[in-house]
Amino acid sequence: MKHQRIAFVVMVAFFALAPLAMYPVFLMKVMCFALFACAFNLLIGYGGLLSFGHAMFLGVAGYGAAYSAKVWGFPPEFAILFGTAAATALGLVAGLIAIRRQGIYFAMITLALAQMVYFFCVQAGFTGGEDGIQAVPRGRLLGVLDLSNVWAMYATVLAIFVGGFLLIYRVIHSPFGQVLKAIRENEARAISLGYDINRYKLLAFVLSAALAGLAGATKALVFQLASLTDVHWTMSGEVVLMTLVGGLGTVFGPVAGALVIISMENYLAQLGAWVTVVQGVIFVICVLTFRRGVIGELGNWLRKSL
Amino acid sequence: MDGFFGVPPQALFGQLLIGLINGSFYALLSLGLAVIFGLLNIINFTHGAQYMMGAFCTWFLLNKLGIGYWWSLLLVPLAVGLFGALIERLMLKRLYQLDHLYGLLLTFGLALIIQGLFRNEFGSSGPPYPIPRALEGGNDLGFMFLPNYRAWVIVASLAVCLGTWFVIEKTKLGSYLRAATENPQLVQAFGINVPRMITLTYGFGVGLAALAGVMAAPIYQVSPQMGADLIIVVFAVVVIGGMGSIMGSIVTGFTLGLVEGLTKVFYPEASNTVIFIIMAIVLMIKPAGLFGTQK
Numbered sequence: 283m284k285h286q287r288i289a290f291v292v293m294v295a296f297f298a299l300a301p302l303a304m305y306p307v308f309l310m311k312v313m314c315f316a317l318f319a320c321a322f323n324l325l326i327g328y329g330g331l332l333s334f335g336h337a338m339f340l341g342v343a344g345y346g347a348a349y350s351a352k353v354w355g356f357p358p359e360f361a362i363l364f365g366t367a368a369a370t371a372l373g374l375v376a377g378l379i380a381i382r383r384q385g386i387y388f389a390m391i392t393l394a395l396a397q398m399v400y401f402f403c404v405q406a407g408f409t410g411g412e413d414g415i416q417a418v419p420r421g422r423l424l425g426v427l428d429l430s431n432v433w434a435m436y437a438t439v440l441a442i443f444v445g446g447f448l449l450i451y452r453v454i455h456s457p458f459g460q461v462l463k464a465i466r467e468n469e470a471r472a473i474s475l476g477y478d479i480n481r482y483k484l485l486a487f488v489l490s491a492a493l494a495g496l497a498g499a500t501k502a503l504v505f506q507l508a509s510l511t512d513v514h515w516t517m518s519g520e521v522v523l524m525t526l527v528g529g530l531g532t533v534f535g536p537v538a539g540a541l542v543i544i545s546m547e548n549y550l551a552q553l554g555a556w557v558t559v560v561q562g563v564i565f566v567i568c569v570l571t572f573r574r575g576v577i578g579e580l581g582n583w584l585r586k587s588l
Numbered sequence: 589m590d591g592f593f594g595v596p597p598q599a600l601f602g603q604l605l606i607g608l609i610n611g612s613f614y615a616l617l618s619l620g621l622a623v624i625f626g627l628l629n630i631i632n633f634t635h636g637a638q639y640m641m642g643a644f645c646t647w648f649l650l651n652k653l654g655i656g657y658w659w660s661l662l663l664v665p666l667a668v669g670l671f672g673a674l675i676e677r678l679m680l681k682r683l684y685q686l687d688h689l690y691g692l693l694l695t696f697g698l699a700l701i702i703q704g705l706f707r708n709e710f711g712s713s714g715p716p717y718p719i720p721r722a723l724e725g726g727n728d729l730g731f732m733f734l735p736n737y738r739a740w741v742i743v744a745s746l747a748v749c750l751g752t753w754f755v756i757e758k759t760k761l762g763s764y765l766r767a768a769t770e771n772p773q774l775v776q777a778f779g780i781n782v783p784r785m786i787t788l789t790y791g792f793g794v795g796l797a798a799l800a801g802v803m804a805a806p807i808y809q810v811s812p813q814m815g816a817d818l819i820i821v822v823f824a825v826v827v828i829g830g831m832g833s834i835m836g837s838i839v840t841g842f843t844l845g846l847v848e849g850l851t852k853v854f855y856p857e858a859s860n861t862v863i864f865i866i867m868a869i870v871l872m873i874k875p876a877g878l879f880g881t882q883k
Contacts, residue, residue, distance in 0.1 A: 332689045379868045382875040386631045386692055387827060391871065394824040397817075398864035405857065515820065519696060526693065558704030565697025569690050570682060 313443040314501040319524040319536030321493035327531030330466030335396025341513030343369035343495030348415040348508035358421045362499040369495020377487035414509030529575025601732035603849040611845020612745035618837040620796035630691035636815030637702040642801020657720035665795035672794025706812035714811030749838040824867040830880015
């Protein structure tokens, strides 16, 4: 575990010092997506469940946070909590339906459910349709810290990201995480050992949804915007890509993957539809030749699990 | 008679017709997915993109080479199917020993590449395609007006679906295919070239998607995005039907198209989501799907 602590210190130090050299807004985006990818990885990497609909949690939490902050005048801490709670509730419902099948069916079901949520968001009045919810006030955190200051916002996002990351880390290394891995490796055997696997899967799903929601709610405050992009299936594909590039089932992989993919999108932004093509090419290359991902390969080379 | 529950019969039958047309495409596409899944254990995410390629190839043949609809009906599925076989040989083949999820991820990546390339070339709105001359016009059936082309789509896709069902369930070739689905090693031991069969099956499934694309070209807008949203609905159709049976996918496809059409008449707000809602209900009651068997 020592090398994981070192890696953790390196990661926190990077995000604490990086704004000296890089745009803070870019880094906040990376951290939001890193948390999103970590939440997704909890499900695929440790539970073996590939969700192709995680955008629904990101997007719904974003709408929840943006709407409660703008229309009801919630302070930021409650707006984020409200958004996260919305995603958690959605995760409970979606999880109850999706865990009834495994493997590729699970992927198709989550994708279909997410598409349903997308259509709901297109039609529902409170989401603002194509315009989304714009100019969301960031407010004052706990009544004191003015988040319109970029450094205050940065510190808040960093704290949320590190908090979420530590929670996931704790879950992975807990007895619950071990049972989850056992279910991934051999479901029949886990059942025969007396574990109620559906409860474990559901809890993992809800936890993953809640953390994805936390990322989405935070993101909505950072960009002061909640829009349909975050609920669309392309977003679900993007988080799969980030986790795949970083390394499925590695602790730090999703963070590295988010950094790589968001940087790439930033540099290629002016190329329009080519971004999609490049994403597709990375998908194909990763699946065919680079299945361990960046951090997975690094860990393999160092003979340590990262 | 002034209609059903206050809905004029013209509107009702009109929507039912649209539902049946959509159902034809659901059936053709989910049939292709089921055939591929049966043998390869892969969900072909590229299916929507291959359907779109079918429509674009049709447009391309007419506008650049002057080849009409009827030849396209034959040539396009062959060409796109060949492209599919190439993908299977070069890429999918390497993934059979791995978790099936990698097949899904690979085909998803391929779909992104194809859709991205077409969007670069053609923008997001697409070119129109004329209805073939022999199928212009329509018939007044008394209670509704039935355009010939739409009638043709329904009849043709039904024929293709039933033909596929016949080949797979009732012929010698189909029995090899079903045997290889059950136990590929054993079938190989009997001297049948299973890898080639897998390639051809994938090519055939892709060809079905392309055929759907050809038939869609005159009625739907030909655009790079046309397959992306459709394929998600088809996934839901596949989950509802279960992929265990060929006939199951056909029946489910047509039925859900009709249900969607009816929803448009009686509760239009839910017409986008009704199939997903049915999927959720079916999963709660019979997780294996209506025609499926849980392995």
